[in-house]
Amino acid sequence: MIIVLKPDVTEEQIQHVIERVESLGLRAHLSRGTYRTIIGVIGDETKLQAEPLAAIPGVAEVVPILPPYKLASREAHPLPTVVDVAGVKIGGGHVALIAGPCAVESYEQMETIAAAVRRAGASILRGGAFKPRTSPYSFQGLGEEGLRILRAVGDQFGMPVVTEVMDPRRVELVSQYADMLQIGARNMQNFTLLSEVGKTQKPILLKRGMSATVQDLLMSAEYILSEGTSQVVLCERGVKGFDPATRNLFDVAAVPLVHQLSHLPIIVDPSHATGRPDLIPACAMAGLAAGADGVHVEVHHQPEKALSDGAQALLPEQYAELAQQLKQLAQLLGKTISTLEPVQ
Amino acid sequence: MIIVLKPDVTEEQIQHVIERVESLGLRAHLSRGTYRTIIGVIGDETKLQAEPLAAIPGVAEVVPILPPYKLASREAHPLPTVVDVAGVKIGGGHVALIAGPCAVESYEQMETIAAAVRRAGASILRGGAFKPRTSPYSFQGLGEEGLRILRAVGDQFGMPVVTEVMDPRRVELVSQYADMLQIGARNMQNFTLLSEVGKTQKPILLKRGMSATVQDLLMSAEYILSEGTSQVVLCERGVKGFDPATRNLFDVAAVPLVHQLSHLPIIVDPSHATGRPDLIPACAMAGLAAGADGVHVEVHHQPEKALSDGAQALLPEQYAELAQQLKQLAQLLGKTISTLEPVQ
């Protein structure tokens, strides 16, 4: 950490800063420049990150040098983490295709869609039972009945299932049904929930918040990891942008950036990132080409009757075509698409 | 609601859209233009807002005409709502000054700060007992002990108190101590929590999320209002911006915009909006001049020792000076600053 002092800082103020640093067991290295004096802090700067050093009189700016996350950092864990979702691997060269409808609506709906995406090559089935809807008047999901359907259809097709949990009081319930728990974008900084899902030791799919930097995302992962698990998959699903032509702004550069900074796998969700079926395939390919460890796409056989987000779903036949292209691209990139045993 | 059809839409597709609209008890009004055909929907469009009409083949775009919120809309409630926090009024010409430290740290700290802000003219005391910290390694608040201190100091100075609740399992606990419950920006779309706090019928301070539009904010208010309360105060506290010079981007235009769209009061929080003590007074004045129904400022007597966000706190003497200017400005604007009985 570097502490930059104000041009008119007094000697007394400098001494005060140095004493403050040293009182935490760190060393302060003073460097007087022509225009500014700076203090380099030597030692474990994480001790200082919670300290309001910028509030000390005479301090102009505090520049951290180390990232504030530890467990999530690649520096501490150089090898990529491979997350295992009931046998399906994500990360370290393994690419998972995750697909399914936005919301679980009925057994028939799930069965139809699961059959289609399984055939196309998806290895994890998604479906929402508890839906975070912007409007209190929208369909809020089938709740536990939805979980039951999702589990049953997953079992029928031999597919692990992932579903969102929004309420810390329901983490246990959702864990009984799901192989992987999803934290939605709107809850990325719901720290209470993060700790709670971390305790389950289940694989977690952590979606990036719409105004979260990649560092914010890794800090939220850190909350989960600090509960003693390493099974976290990050997900880029678009950030808030200024162009109303797309629902969000797909930040594909977050994929290689996460791979630089962290050992955790990261997948992409072009469905939420764009909100437009006509852009989803191109963005799915872009995400994989950028190094994503998985691709998450919403699929519905009757989008116009979907109870949630139908307008952004791919049709099963569109998904099958996309999955085919993704498989070819993965091969070119030297990645392995995680596959399931053929259904008997 | 207006449904814009694609240039190559077929007659069959048009009929399908019309049937779909009419099946919901609404009327469809077809208008064939030179370049596009549109369908105006006549009747209560909220029935349609959850329908994925954009997914119907032949539909190019769906343009809503009515806002998706009802209880929060000014159209439905032309008169401004006045929220009453244990006797302190907010809205409808009443301006409340809310102040206190970011986090409750000790009885002595709260007592010192409460005495100062009370003297300066603040009428509601704030202080965090459960803190949503980006890092799991930062101070997370004193928990129930913090609530106890906040309540006791509030009582000592005759000030109503407001504090954040992050966990639906603790809404009841926090309600026992606080006069007003705060929903933080990171939880603005934690819909589970919104419903839970709505049920308490307590006044709620709902902070705008960093990537929330004003409509998103009003939709979150709608979740609370739909629990049967009207006691919601909105808070503009800065949205995500691209200039690293300030912590967030203070969207002061949200104040008159909320007043156009809604009957709910809105206050400003220049502390979080800017993150810089040197900009807080100017932005507090700007917020009030724009019509805000209150000003929320973080104050600490020893910023450099604060356990949370010290670097953005005003000193008590800076706050006193600001409060003085705010009072004069309120007078000029014909607003009443809510005041407390003198402490005996």
Place this chain on the structure above:
Amino acid sequence: MIIVLKPDVTEEQIQHVIERVESLGLRAHLSRGTYRTIIGVIGDETKLQAEPLAAIPGVAEVVPILPPYKLASREAHPLPTVVDVAGVKIGGGHVALIAGPCAVESYEQMETIAAAVRRAGASILRGGAFKPRTSPYSFQGLGEEGLRILRAVGDQFGMPVVTEVMDPRRVELVSQYADMLQIGARNMQNFTLLSEVGKTQKPILLKRGMSATVQDLLMSAEYILSEGTSQVVLCERGVKGFDPATRNLFDVAAVPLVHQLSHLPIIVDPSHATGRPDLIPACAMAGLAAGADGVHVEVHHQPEKALSDGAQALLPEQYAELAQQLKQLAQLLGKTISTLEPVQ
């Protein structure tokens, strides 16, 4: 165009709006809903786009249905435009690799870099002679001497050259040397300059501004096209984002979006989009996978001595590796990488 009227609109106001519409030779189609009255405008709405209809009393909102660009729209020109830069094709299945240093610094520098990128597979050489630098104290380019060097080195290696023009007074000069003129992001809405370069009838590389929507970009292209040329290539090079980890936010979804809306080719520039050599290859691959008609990358053999933007340049060997991957990906996608005759 749809004109939405206010809930309290009077009959007189409605009549006034209708008369206004009809006075422009258009027809107004009135539709009275339960909550709102709307007027659909029938005929060529571009006549209305410049009219301040929203300022008419009683009007709540004006919703355009047609895009405001014509020459750039795919509706008007369904087939993709293929731009020809001195024999190198861009668009319609032809992918061009454009590479070179940020700025022309010397003959030796250009020769070294051109030899390397030519060998790697680039078919167009870039290099700035007039540099738009944020600081007046930074290197501003070699001016005409730079143009001379660029042309000579381009000729030596049989490569067409592209360079930026910033000043309408120098369009003629730059046209004498360059095969393609670049409009930089900061000048995307310098409408004077757009008209001027359009008149040259040369191929234009139009970079997207940092806060421009895709529609804004197409409107700027429209300025050029309205001078009677069709030779415009668009370029996605990152928009303003909130994460300081990257220089800009690479909006890869703009590639398929432009392909939906327009017949013009679009290339990507991951160098400016990310500003980080460690992210450039992944983003270049992402752009191509999303359908880009070209990839523009800055290359320098001595980045640490570059006079402009050295920190974001790839080394020649890094570029060669990337170009190899891009060629394989183009093949997989069924695209043709534009190539030059072997240098004799």
Place this chain on the structure above:
Amino acid sequence: MIIVLKPDVTEEQIQHVIERVESLGLRAHLSRGTYRTIIGVIGDETKLQAEPLAAIPGVAEVVPILPPYKLASREAHPLPTVVDVAGVKIGGGHVALIAGPCAVESYEQMETIAAAVRRAGASILRGGAFKPRTSPYSFQGLGEEGLRILRAVGDQFGMPVVTEVMDPRRVELVSQYADMLQIGARNMQNFTLLSEVGKTQKPILLKRGMSATVQDLLMSAEYILSEGTSQVVLCERGVKGFDPATRNLFDVAAVPLVHQLSHLPIIVDPSHATGRPDLIPACAMAGLAAGADGVHVEVHHQPEKALSDGAQALLPEQYAELAQQLKQLAQLLGKTISTLEPVQ
């Protein structure tokens, strides 16, 4: 400037960085921390700002300490600059009200509006003769005829006039008619134009670009100042935001931020910032309360017939009411509203 080295930097690389720094006549101060080694640069870091130090092998990050602008910085010029526009003062406690239509349309139009705003208290008349329109099909301004009208009406009412210049070839022409030259937001980084207007030594109104940080704005001012003038007024007019409810996002905190960093005056333009007449008065008040040195508002007596941006204009009577409030607020703040001699 601080150079942070990578964790795996070699001694040789460290030596290379030090030599590079010293070769520029600066001193390097090495500080070896537990986790990172840093090099503090002692001397005038502006020598280094153009150097691509981040491209040197072993360098992780380069942290500038000094701002890159000099002439615009408050550090160099502690006292506020007062700009004099033909007798009307802006800055240093003097507040100017600037008003007029978006575009000059006719003598009668300008005369009507000038009479009204003059009466209301405005002291500078604005009106566009060359209009930067997003669409090539929109009204582009009356050109020199517009300048002539503006000048004549300004003279008739004894008001200095400000108008935009977009083309470096017309700077001389516009200077013959205008007392102050405006650089529009879209040309804020048109560096060619900035230098050209700087040479006129006329007062310049420099509007902030939609994606410009405050530092970017000050760097653009630096271009003008480096031509030997000090007569630059900055203008906050909204930056790109994500909420479609307003045209732009009014960044009111830029006002006190500019006052911290620079000696130059800054005014606000709530017309472009919000694009909504119903929000303009509140934002004008907010800007002044935040310390703005002037308020720029577009006024039109027949908004629905305006040839440009009519939908965001205030009516003369709305402006008169706003001006009255602004005068009272200025008085409260201890500022002087610049006034003109009564028209005889």
